[in-house]
Amino acid sequence: MGDPKQFTLITAQERLRDQVAHALRAALVAGELRPGHVYSAPGLAADFGTSATPVREAMLDLAREGLVEPVRNKGFRITEVSERDLDQYTELRALIEVPTIGRVTQLATVEQLEELRPGAEEIVTRARDHDLIGYLDADRRFHLGLLALAGNERLVETVGDLRKRSRLYGLTRLDERGQLVASAEEHLELLDLMVAGDTAGAQDCMARHLGHVRSLWAQARDVPVEPHPRHRLGSR
Incomplete structure (x- = not known):
């Protein structure tokens, strides 16, 4: 058996690494770390x-998620995503997710879909x-949970990777404008259509939702985000 103290130390280091990674993702989303x-x-x-050390490990x-790239002897560069990249990511997601939502609407039971309702409500x-x-x-x-009902693990992995690479920019601005809630409520609309067995309606809703998300990206990128001081770990 290994040294219990060493195991405790490793666990604490991993926890700190996860905390730092969470804080860095928050700074990316808020626009505090600029592309x-x-x-x-x-x-x-x-x-x-x-x-x-935990910052390097978190970076x-x-x-590995494609959010930053190492720069030798300098640190890490926040990756830039062009409008063309965002358009292509959105197109790929639509090609995959819209028909898959239609298939899940036809195949999933009401019970399976209703299990995801708390997740849709949490988004709002x-x-x-x-x-x-x-x-x-x-x-x-929520999105990956819906897609998982199609039974294709590789499809879920692919969409998960696309989501990471097409992260939202300047989400803070959209939140301040109150636009985030309207986008969030579309998840409940989608789920209601799927529970009702409305395949065409669910596919249309999914397509509209992806289009709205893409337009939110564009609006967020158009408005500069003022830098905010980052909070120390553990602060609120």
């Missing part, structure tokens, strides 16, 4: 009130509470 800019691990560590996690709640990271997490779980 194209290079940030050093020591500099970010000072902002977050921690050492540089490597984000690099998170939007109303201005919890942006919680909103994105609930949104991801």
Whole structure:
């Protein structure tokens, strides 16, 4: 058996790494970390009130998700996503998700669909509470949960990867304008149509939702986001 103290230390290090990664994702979503800019691990560590090691480890996690890229001897650059990239990601998602939603509407039981209702309601709640990271997490779980009912794990993985690469920019601005709640409520509309067995309606709703999300990206990118001081880990 290994040393219990060593195991406890490793667990604590992993937990800190996860906390830092969560904080970095929050800063990305809020627009505090800007696309194209290079940030050093020591500099970010000072902002977050921690050492540089968990920041580097967390940044490597984000690099695997395509959110940042290492820059030798400098730190990490926040990856830039062009309008063309966003258009292509949206097109791919529509090609996959719209027909899959139609198939799930036909195949899934009402019980299976209703199990996802708390997730759809959580998206709306998170939007109303201005919890942006919680909103994105609930949104991801709901969409991937619906797609999982089609029984194709690779399809779910593919859409999950597309979602990471087409992350929202300047979500804070959209939240301040109150536009996030309307987008969140579309998830309940989609679920109601699926429960009712309205295949065409569900597919149309999914297509509209993806179109709305794309337009939100465009609006967010058009409005500059003022930098905000990052909170130290553990602060509220």
